[in-house]
């Protein structure tokens with residue numbers, strides 16, 4: 223599963239019968255069920271790859287409770303789901319966070335992403351799990367708007383002069399930016415971490431130790447508690463060490479390599495009925511309090527809800543029927559994949 227850099231796009235609004243927010247296991251299966259019922263859809267995920275929690279949190283761990291699959295890793299399950307939806311080839315917009323939902327006067331919705339994509343649709347399926355996985359930042363007010371500040375996986379800033387570069391983090395996320403900046407001979411490199419012990423192993427740990435021993439990289443142990451900026455550009459971080467007095471660490475480039483954390487974010491402000499930070503749904507078709515918007519998987523709440531992949535698959539199946547019935551303004555006949563020539567045609571089997 224390929225990682226892509228987030229790049230701003232400006233396009234004319236796209237249009238689809240259903241927009242799925244979230245390409246975790248449930249969002250992917252939602253695309254399958256919509257395709258099976260003859261509907262097109264688009265998927266959007268803020269991560270640069272599909273798979274949600276399965277890939278982000280436990281890609282190589284085995285799952286034992288998927289029906290008919292006695293054992294498979296998170297990554298294998300996602301690869302199988304991708305294979306299953308391949309006949310429908312739903313367009314996927316990865317690296318985009320859906321930030322806005324507007325109700326259209328004529329009915330339906332227009333949604334916008336942080337990178338400028340806009341999509342109109344009569345149906346939205348929220349498969350947003352525990353929220354959008356967004357990069358963690360240092361908790362310093364005003365930091366993110368300064369020039370010279372970025373997250374790992376983003377394009378590196380390119381300041382005019384030899385910069386003081388600080389990498390904040392301690393695990394393998396520091397490796398690509400470290401390699402990038404080591405190739406710039408004039409940059410001074412600092413690794414900032416709360417403890418002296420890094421979360422690296424084997425050859426990665428040995429390589430970083432070599433960089434430290436050679437003096438090309440220095441380790442600063444402590445927490446950033448303040449910053450200094452000049453004309454919108456970061457100049458220094460104020461560091462509190464575990465012992466002793468706080469001090470300034472020069473910093474014109476800050477690369478935050480602090481992992482990802484899920485944030486419900488803008489979805490919570492769309493006026494949908496919520497319970498315990500999750501979206502309330504009915505159990506007939508997993509519709510929310512607003513007609514045309516469904517919620518499936520970990521994001522939803524109903525009595526008896528269990529945050530399990532199998533529960534999400536069931537919810538996605540009934541949500542697809544709900545969308546199909548709304549589109550056809552009437553009941554949709556159930557057909558079996560084993561026997562239906564129409565479904566075989568859709569599945570290209």
Ligand SMILES: Cc1cc2nc3c(=O)[nH]c(=O)nc-3n(C[C@H](O)[C@H](O)[C@H](O)COP(=O)(O)OP(=O)(O)OC[C@H]3O[C@@H](n4cnc5c(N)ncnc54)[C@H](O)[C@@H]3O)c2cc1C
Pocket residue numbers: 243244245246247248249266267268269273274275276279280284285286287318319320321349350351352353354355487488489518519520521529530531532534
């Ligand atoms: C360690 C661990 C082990 C687990 N083991 C099991 C197990 O053995 N069996 C089992 O059944 N379940 C297990 N689970 C639970 C399972 O992973 C979840 O139930 C499942 O991932 C939910 O799928 P989902 O598609 O609803 O959400 P997610 O997997 O969370 O995917 C949601 C996606 O939506 C994206 N998103 C959210 N908001 C936005 C937005 N505004 N714009 C764009 N994208 C957005 C997120 O980036 C994410 O990729 C486990 C969970 C964990 C953490």
